[in-house]
Amino acid sequence: xxxxxxxxxVLDSSLRLATPLxxxxxxxxxxxxxxxxxxxxxxxxxxxxxxxxxxxxxTGSVWLGLLAGILASIMLSLLHGLASITLRGDxxxxxxxxxxxxxxxxxxxxxxxxxxxxxTPPLKSGGRFEPINFPGATSSKGxxxxxxxxxxxxxxxxxxxxxxxxxxxxxxxSWFILYKTRYGLRLRAVxxxxxxxxTAGISVVGLRYSAVIIGGVLCGIAGAYxxxxxxxxxxxxxxxxxxxxxxxxxxFAKWRPWYALSACLLFGFFFAVDTRFQNILLxxxxxxxxxxxxxxxxxxxxxxxxxxxxxxxxxxxxxxxxIAIMIVFSVWNTGASSQIKIPVVFIQSLPYVLTVVVLAGxxxxxxxxxxxxxxxxxxx
Amino acid sequence: xxxxxxxxxxxxxxxxxLFLAAFLSALLIIAIGESPIAALNLMIExxxxxxxGWGYMLYYTTNFIFTGLAVSVAFHAALFNIGGEGQAMIGxxxxxxxxxxxxxxxxxxxxxxxxxxxxxxxxxWAGLPAYLQAKRGSHIVITTIMFNFIAAGVLNFFLVxxxxxxxxxxxxxxxxxxxxxxxxxQDLASLxxxxxxxxxxxxxxxFFIALLACVAVWYLIWRSPLGYEIRALGKSGPAARYAGxxxxxxxxxxxxxxxxxxxxxxxxxxxxxxxxxxxxxxxxAGFIGIAVALMGRSHPLGVLLAxxxxxxxxxxGAELALWTKIPRELIVVxxxxxxxxxxxxxxxxxxxxxxxxxxxxxxxx
Numbered sequence: 074x075x076x077x078x079x080x081x082x083v084l085d086s087s088l089r090l091a092t093p094l095x096x097x098x099x100x101x102x103x104x105x106x107x108x109x110x111x112x113x114x115x116x117x118x119x120x121x122x123x124x125x126x127x128x129x130x131x132t133g134s135v136w137l138g139l140l141a142g143i144l145a146s147i148m149l150s151l152l153h154g155l156a157s158i159t160l161r162g163d164x165x166x167x168x169x170x171x172x173x174x175x176x177x178x179x180x181x182x183x184x185x186x187x188x189x190x191x192x193t194p195p196l197k198s199g200g201r202f203e204p205i206n207f208p209g210a211t212s213s214k215g216x217x218x219x220x221x222x223x224x225x226x227x228x229x230x231x232x233x234x235x236x237x238x239x240x241x242x243x244x245x246x247s248w249f250i251l252y253k254t255r256y257g258l259r260l261r262a263v264x265x266x267x268x269x270x271x272t273a274g275i276s277v278v279g280l281r282y283s284a285v286i287i288g289g290v291l292c293g294i295a296g297a298y299x300x301x302x303x304x305x306x307x308x309x310x311x312x313x314x315x316x317x318x319x320x321x322x323x324x325f326a327k328w329r330p331w332y333a334l335s336a337c338l339l340f341g342f343f344f345a346v347d348t349r350f351q352n353i354l355l356x357x358x359x360x361x362x363x364x365x366x367x368x369x370x371x372x373x374x375x376x377x378x379x380x381x382x383x384x385x386x387x388x389x390x391x392x393x394x395x396i397a398i399m400i401v402f403s404v405w406n407t408g409a410s411s412q413i414k415i416p417v418v419f420i421q422s423l424p425y426v427l428t429v430v431v432l433a434g435x436x437x438x439x440x441x442x443x444x445x446x447x448x449x450x451x452x453x
Numbered sequence: 454x455x456x457x458x459x460x461x462x463x464x465x466x467x468x469x470x471l472f473l474a475a476f477l478s479a480l481l482i483i484a485i486g487e488s489p490i491a492a493l494n495l496m497i498e499x500x501x502x503x504x505x506g507w508g509y510m511l512y513y514t515t516n517f518i519f520t521g522l523a524v525s526v527a528f529h530a531a532l533f534n535i536g537g538e539g540q541a542m543i544g545x546x547x548x549x550x551x552x553x554x555x556x557x558x559x560x561x562x563x564x565x566x567x568x569x570x571x572x573x574x575x576x577x578w579a580g581l582p583a584y585l586q587a588k589r590g591s592h593i594v595i596t597t598i599m600f601n602f603i604a605a606g607v608l609n610f611f612l613v614x615x616x617x618x619x620x621x622x623x624x625x626x627x628x629x630x631x632x633x634x635x636x637x638x639q640d641l642a643s644l645x646x647x648x649x650x651x652x653x654x655x656x657x658x659x660f661f662i663a664l665l666a667c668v669a670v671w672y673l674i675w676r677s678p679l680g681y682e683i684r685a686l687g688k689s690g691p692a693a694r695y696a697g698x699x700x701x702x703x704x705x706x707x708x709x710x711x712x713x714x715x716x717x718x719x720x721x722x723x724x725x726x727x728x729x730x731x732x733x734x735x736x737x738a739g740f741i742g743i744a745v746a747l748m749g750r751s752h753p754l755g756v757l758l759a760x761x762x763x764x765x766x767x768x769x770g771a772e773l774a775l776w777t778k779i780p781r782e783l784i785v786v787x788x789x790x791x792x793x794x795x796x797x798x799x800x801x802x803x804x805x806x807x808x809x810x811x812x813x814x815x816x817x818x
Contacts, residue, residue, distance in 0.1 A: 112535075112594070156797035165533050165594050167797030169743055170789045177785030178481075184780045185485045191780065317598055324595060381701065385584045416614055422606035425599040432591035432599075441592065 077221055081228040083345045089233065089303065091341025092240045093118065096295035097319035098326070098333045099247050100288035106251065106328060107284030108264035108444040112168025113153055114292060115316025116175035121146040121296020123179035126193040126307035127186060129200035135301050138200065142300075143293030149175065150289030151282075158281045161448035172316075180309050191309040193300075202302040205238075207231035234302040236294060241334075243291065248330040260284055264442035267449040277449050292316075321428035328442065340424045347420045354412040357404040364397035457803075457810045467748055467755075467795060470802050471762075474790035481786065487777055495776055496769030506768060508638050508654020513738075514764030515656070515721040518663040520742025521760050522670045523714035525751035529674055530707035531687035536582060536597025537715040537739030539604030540575040544716020545723045546611055547574030549730035552629040552723075553616070563633040567724050568662065568717055575716020576709045578604060583708030587701040593708070601739075612732060626730040635659060635725045657725035666714060667753040673710070674753075683707050715739060744788050747795040763788070 097114050104111040125142030129135050149171050156167035180191035187193055210231035251257040259280055263270045267277045299315070300307045322340055326332035346353070368390040375386045404411040479489035500506040520537045527534035534540075551570035557563035582596035609624070616626035635657040642650035674680040685693040686703045694700060722734045741763055748762070749755025770784035794802055 110594075112598075156793070160798055160800040162797035162800060164797075165535070166743070166747070166792060169535065169740070170793040170797055173740070173785050173789030173792065177782045177787075177789055180782035181481065181485070181780055181786060184778070184782075188778075191782070314602065317602065320595065321599060381584065381705065382588065385580065389581075416610050418606040418609045418613075422603050425602045425606075429585070429591075429596055429599050429603075432596055433585050433589050434591070 085229050087342040087345040090344045091337045092237045093295040093299050094319045095240045095337040096291045098322045100291035101323045103284045104288040106264045107260050107281045110164040110446045113171030116172035117146045117149045117292035118296045118316045119312040120175040121293040122300035123307045125297035126300035129196050130193045133199045135200050139297040142297040146293035147289035150285045154282050154285045193307040196305045202234035204232045236298040244330050244334045343423050353415040357411050357413040361397035361400040364393050368394040470794035473794050478787050499772030500768045504650045505652050505654045508651040508656040510764040510768040511656040511660050513767040514760045515660045515663045516718050516738040517745045517760035517763045519714050519718040520738050521745030521756040523711040524742040524746035527711040528751045529687045530683045533594050534711045536600045537742045538735050539601035540578045540712040540715035541718045541735045541739050542604040542608045543578040544571040544575040545719035547571045548719045548723045549626050552633040557632050567720050571716040571719045572713035575712040579708045579712020583705050587704040628729045655726040659721040659725050671753040744792045
């Protein structure tokens with residue numbers, strides 16, 4: 074078994090890894106609640122990471138970096154707004170284009186400015202967000218001898234960079250804005266039924282632009298966080314699919330701020346486990362039993378469904394039970410208490426698999442805002 | 454819709470979008486401190502004036518034809534298949550299993566077997582999101598994105614834990630047996646006595662399969678009842694349903710054809726070029742398919758031309774990275790701009806043209 078301190082360390086890094094996810098997830102929340110799908114979160118995150126690292130490296134000030142990162146992200150948001158709100162283009166295509174634009178431009182500009190193969194130089198102390206130590210927290214040397222409460226306080230609560238606390242504060246703030254203010258009510262309405270909002274004499278275009286700009290600000294902070302706090306420079310493609318994971322978390326959270334916090338913490342936990350432990354061992358018999366149960370569940374579900382359901386879900390059940398049987402075979406000789414190593418890639422894929430399960434609606438259906446993805450054409 | 458003549462819609466609009474993308478890229482090249490004219494010359498020299506350059510270009514083109522066609526078929530059914538990358542990865546797995554575990558006597562048989570394997574695996578990988586869209590209403594864009602990541606995990610697992618030969622360090626399968634190796638353009642040219650042509654270029658016979666796929670997709674979409682149903686569903690769901698088209702069936706079929714085409718990209722990269730299964734062999738081709746399909750207006754001929762263009766850009770970009778300080782990622786920027794202008798900002802490109810033709814019409818009256 075792992076001890077309490079190790080658990081705290083894993084939770085600590087879960088929180089750190091969840092922070093960019095959370096900010097980007099809330100960015101997507103505002104945008105999608107207003108009816109604008111945003112596949113381009115990844116691109117905005119990447120662009121903000123680069124611009125903030127570049128500004129912090131050149132000026133030596135992390136605050137200027139943060140500001141520049143936010144501005145860069147807002148610029149891309151406005152491009153997305155221009156394409157999908159003003160010109161009523163396809164929101165998905167616009168997002169895809171923004172992702173590529175960021176992936177290409179960051180490397181081209183980084184190579185031109187710094188000549189280090191698409192990286193920025195390592196940031197010096199003024200160019201980074203330093204961890205904030207709470208009063209009375211023990212340093213990392215004394216942590217082993219401290220009591221459990223002190224360990225909890227020093228390891229988990231204290232010692233994060235400012236942006237982690239900012240991200241945690243944006244959750245209640247977003248909740249308050251969305252559910253307790255007039256603006257939030259209108260924002261949610263514009264994602265469900267823009268025509269009704271328009272009839273009430275409120276600008277659909279204005280509301281939607283404001284939503285994508287809020288999204289831009291949040292993505293900007295997230296980008297600055299990964300380049301100036303999580304790491305201390307920009308590297309090529311450093312967003313590493315976080316924008317898409319945040320999108321997954323958003324669906325997992327069913328477009329709600331507090332759920333988004335738990336979804337992001339859960340996904341952050343997966344990543345922390347994945348980086349901390351190389352070999353994850355699970356009891357083989359219970360695992361295959363669990364898989365067989367899932368397969369049986371699928372089979373009982375499709376029993377009275379039509380042909381297509383039987384083929385697809387039956388095939389899935391067959392695949393899952395094959396894996397279960399293979400696990401049993403591999404431990405046949407080693408007794409009942411044998412354990413099997415779970416490849417790390419499966420832990421990495423878990424957020425995506427869970428999201429697909431939620432999307433499929435077998436476990437709590439996720440219903441997106443009704444007007445999402447459709448440009449609003451004013452009736453003439 | 455009828456304001457502009459058809460040829461403007463088909464030819465001028467994509468060309469104008471391309472021109473805008475090229476113009477912005479030229480500005481970027483100037484900002485870096487290089488000359489856009491010299492860069493273009495270098496790209497042409499390294500691609501079109503050498504047979505090896507053609508060999509590389511057509512190799513990339515083959516990938517982009519497959520993925521471009523795949524995205525197009527899905528577009529016709531009003532579905533956005535953003536999961537070409539994952540379908541190609543799983544297709545590569547199919548190719549590897551077929552080539553490694555079936556003793557093929559000759560490459561002509563192996564390529565048929567590998568195509569079937571690739572198409573089948575890609576089909577299954579696209580079939581699950583299609584099923585979720587058709588029966589459960591889960592948004593296909595999100596599910597296919599998720600399936601890209603899951604595919605990367607599956608490929609990684611197979612390469613690291615299953616297919617990697619004992620004692621080998623890099624995550625790749627064993628080399629395929631030599632009877633499955635596809636003849637390259639160099640081999641074909643030496644048959645006709647040109648030993649020096651296409652030297653060491655990776656283009657191979659799967660290019661011709663890609664051309665066949667173009668014809669097949671053209672026939673499917675515009676000449677077959679199934680294609681009619683796909684297009685009807687894409688144009689208007691309720692109308693198609695009223696006419697007796699079954700949306701669930703058509704969504705499934707369109708996506709599975711799309712996945713099969715993406716998977717078949719792997720015969721070019723995996724069986725044709727690397728001759729073993731490696732990580733990252735797709736190199737983003739699944740996403741470039743989106744740009745190719747948009748630029749080619751979802752028509753097989755347009756897709757072929759757009760794939761040639763992107764093949765040229767990819768090979769040219771490699772030349773630029775080799776000889777100048779313009780990094781390869783410039784091509785990604787161009788690709789983004791093409792997607793932006795042909796897809797998302799198309800109204801911006803079309804509106805002035807429409808106004809121009811409107812004024813022409815008025816002048817006539």
